[in-house]
Amino acid sequence: MNTEQTIIVSCPSCRTRNRVPPARMNDHPKCGKCGALLSPGGPDHPVTVSDTTFHKEVMQSTLPVLVDCWAPWCGPCRGVGPVMDALAKKYQGRLKVAKLNLDDNPATGSRFSITSVPTLLLVKNGNLVNTLVGALPQTQIEAALNQIL
Numbered sequence: 440m441n442t443e444q445t446i447i448v449s450c451p452s453c454r455t456r457n458r459v460p461p462a463r464m465n466d467h468p469k470c471g472k473c474g475a476l477l478s479p480g481g482p483d484h485p486v487t488v489s490d491t492t493f494h495k496e497v498m499q500s501t502l503p504v505l506v507d508c509w510a511p512w513c514g515p516c517r518g519v520g521p522v523m524d525a526l527a528k529k530y531q532g533r534l535k536v537a538k539l540n541l542d543d544n545p546a547t548g549s550r551f552s553i554t555s556v557p558t559l560l561l562v563k564n565g566n567l568v569n570t571l572v573g574a575l576p577q578t579q580i581e582a583a584l585n586q587i588l
Contacts, residue, residue, distance in 0.1 A: 448477045449487050449538060454511055454520060456540070483528045485536040490544040497537055498565045503587050504535045505580075506560040508553050510542050515574035516557045522577045526584070533588055563587045 445458040450470035457477055459468045468477045485507065488496045497504045507523045509516035520538075527536035541548040541556060551560060551567065561569040561583060569583050 450475055483531045485523050485527050485538045488537045488539050490546040493547050497562050500535050502535045503563040506537045506539055508539045508541050508558040510556045513556045518574050519557045561587055
């Protein structure tokens, strides 16, 4: 399958990466592993970013961005996933939430010296303004967000 003709969408439930043709995104695609509905990202859902799309989606964003840097083998990372979904919905229109799989995108992880997962990056106006390490409770993440919103 030609990867240029597909969108890689991480499952919000099990975080498996699924290849979905763009024409099928409106057909409510499901995860090939667990069957959960896949979200393409958007104002009320986290968007999946990569080494290739990071600059455009995060650094050039007109909104502040919360980036969840995770790895598929990391148990605590799976616990942070639902928190990112909730924050994307709660701060819709004021904050962009993004997810970056560090196993598949090592250049961005190296650029920001990420050595532990999960790591959350808070970016505003193209500048890294805060880094949070570990599976933190939603209230603690929101306290950091309130400083940049």
